[in-house]
Amino acid sequence: MSLLDWFADRRKTAPVLRAAPENDEGDGLWSKCPECGEVVYRKDLIANCSVCLACGYHHRIDSEERLRLLLDPGSFTEIDSQLSPTDPLAFKDRRAYADRLRDSQQSTGMRDAVVCGSGSVEGFALAVAVMDFRFMGGSMGSVVGEKLTRLIETATAQRLPVFVVCASGGARMQEGMLSLMQMAKVSGALERHRNQELLYIPLLTHPTTGGVTASFAMLGDLILAEPKALIGFAGRRVIEQTLREKLPDDFQTAEYIQDHGFVDAIVPRPKLRSTLASLLAIHGQKAAALVG
Structure with missing residues (x-):
């Protein structure tokens, strides 16, 4: 043999x-x-x-469970649920973008990677958006950017605080520049919201990376994060190869980011609802004092 x-x-x-x-x-x-x-x-x-x-x-939890844990029962009203992505570039890598969209929509029951609407937390009204990582890694395409922009503009008109749960791999490459421009569009809406002295709080969950981190995830008046969430722009391997040095073991964790001044508070999920209610109450008292 x-x-x-x-x-x-x-x-x-x-x-x-x-x-x-x-x-x-x-x-x-x-x-x-x-x-x-x-x-x-x-x-x-x-x-x-x-x-x-x-x-x-x-x-990791989906957007439906996140809203259930966060908001007062029966208080959520979704907006712009009919918006659905298209394939303007007829993009195809190993699979056609249109096929990826169809599969994600069928498996999640969502049209795209974010759910937007209004609700209340312990009686405090707010505009809320929840990104869902199940839908193409929570990537930000033109529909995600448009829905977030419309939500923020509605909150500005109604003088509501905005709370966004971030969970994303970044900009959606299948939409090219149309995806990247959402970074500026959402950021512009947030600036107009801030000019009205209204509150914006993002929650960074695992993972929050790429173009989402480089735009609205890091523009909050108060930035919250879940424990040990991965937060960053480029990947660890890319950074190590660029800098040619070994990074700390806890690099890009929520705790590391907080130690370096980019996150205000790390809030365990069971305490998020009460923490957010307290922040909304403090902001409401401040607003009332300014008006008075």
């Missing part, structure tokens, strides 16, 4: 090893934490805002 034949026989008889999925939920009753490996009862995890009871790891 030749050496090649021996290896071929070994391949046929060797057991096949497969890695366990990162979040092994078994029969749906249990959930395994990808950070510490702890297996917890799924209902207990959901009751704790999808935060690991053992290590505090913040599991």
Whole structure:
């Protein structure tokens, strides 16, 4: 028997090893934490805002769950839900952009990567937008930028604070310059909102990167973040290759960003609602004092 034949026989008889999925939920009753490996009862995890009871790891949640946890029951009214992206560049890489859009819309039930509307938190009215990472990595295309701009302009006209939950890989490359221009468009709307002395608070969740970080995610009057969220513009490997030096292990984490002055507060998800209500109350008292 030749050496090649021996290896071929070994391949046929060797057991096949497969890695366990990162979040092994078994029969749906249990959930395994990808950070510490702890297996917890799924209902207990959901009751704790999808935060690991053992290590505090913040599991990713969708826009619907985020709104449920954040807003007063029945207070949310969605706007511009009919806006849907097109494919102006007829873009195609390994797959056509139109196919990617269709698959994301079918799997998420959303038209694009952000949900916008108005609601209240402990009785305080606000305009709110929630980005959803399930839809093409939460990437910002022309529809995401347009919906955010319209939301901010509506909030300015109605003198409402704006709260945006950021979760994005950045600008959507399949739309080219049409995507990049959304950075300036949303930023301009925020500047007009600020000129009216109105409050804007972004929440940076895991991950918040690319063109979203380089625009509206970092323009808040107060910038909040979830623990250990990845926050940055370029990727770690790109930065290390450019600088030709090793970066700290905690580089681009929410904690690192806060230590360097770019985040005002890190707020665990179970405390977000009460924290936001307190900030809205303080801002309302300040506004009333200025008017008085």
